[in-house]
Amino acid sequence: MIETTLQDQVAIVTGAGQGIGRAIALRLAREGMHIVIADRVPDTASAVAREVEALGRSGLAIPTDVAKADERTRLVSETLQQFQRLDVLVNNAGVQRVALPQDVDEAHWDVVMDVNAKAVFFLCQLVLKHMASVGSGRIINIASIAGKLASTIQHPIYNVSKAAVLAMTKTLAHAYAPQGIRVNAVCPGIIETAMQDQVDREFAHVTGKRPEEIRAERQARIPLGRAGEGDDVAAIVAFLAGPDSRYMTGQALNATGGMVMF
Ligand SMILES: NC(=O)c1ccc[n+]([C@@H]2O[C@H](COP(=O)([O-])OP(=O)(O)OC[C@H]3O[C@@H](n4cnc5c(N)ncnc54)[C@H](O)[C@@H]3O)[C@@H](O)[C@H]2O)c1
Incomplete structure (x- = not known):
């Protein structure tokens, strides 16, 4: 399918209640998209939904803990029920925890990997089922330069989780390219x-x-x-969601002010 404008298309943005996710939701709304705001904090999700509505687009808050399988399933089914389409998924929800490698326990590993890596993969899997059935769609995963550099020794599992996001972005890009679906990542630096x-x-x-x-x-x-600011990341997401990036898949674009150049 030939990609055209984002006007009237539908995006889910996870972790969109604040920060980078909120900036992405508002930027995609300005591009003409209807936005599903999926955040585990209901109040901030609703507030951003109202901001989307103020831009003249539909904003639907679906309070979601992306780490929970049943909540991911409900997120996608309610989106399709409401809009009868789903064009873009932005996996932005993320958490960070600080500990030196020798101090990491399994609870630390589980919370970071569940939100930052496992939830991203399985939400992709759910959404890809729909996108493959219609033969189009874009997924944008918010990774981090941590996934490329693994340089901060205080964030060992965060680094692992973001490297996992980059690996799954490339794998899914390969797997779903024949079905007209593009999967890319953004690696913010310091936002x-x-x-x-x-x-x-x-x-x-x-x-x-x-x-x-x-x-x-x-x-x-x-x-x-x-x-950087959230809008600096959101601009790249809008590019990856839109038709100007139609020949790009499996990429990891940096938003680092030049801090990382590969
Ligand atoms: N801020 C930075 O410098 C930076 C740099 C590189 C990458 N990132 C990545 O960008 C993304 C957004 O980061 P941010 O700085 O805006 O963070 P933030 O903490 O300001 O916002 C994160 C949002 O995600 C939501 N969230 C967290 N866990 C969730 C869950 N289980 N289910 C649903 N929502 C959940 C939170 O409620 C919050 O609204 C993250 O993936 C982060 O790792 C941020």
């Missing part, structure tokens, strides 16, 4: 969100520095001279 604030606070605690010092040090490592 100003609540998650990044939490990382700063935790690093400050570990190093004995102030969070502002940590922030200044990391900004100094960004060639473009500033941390």
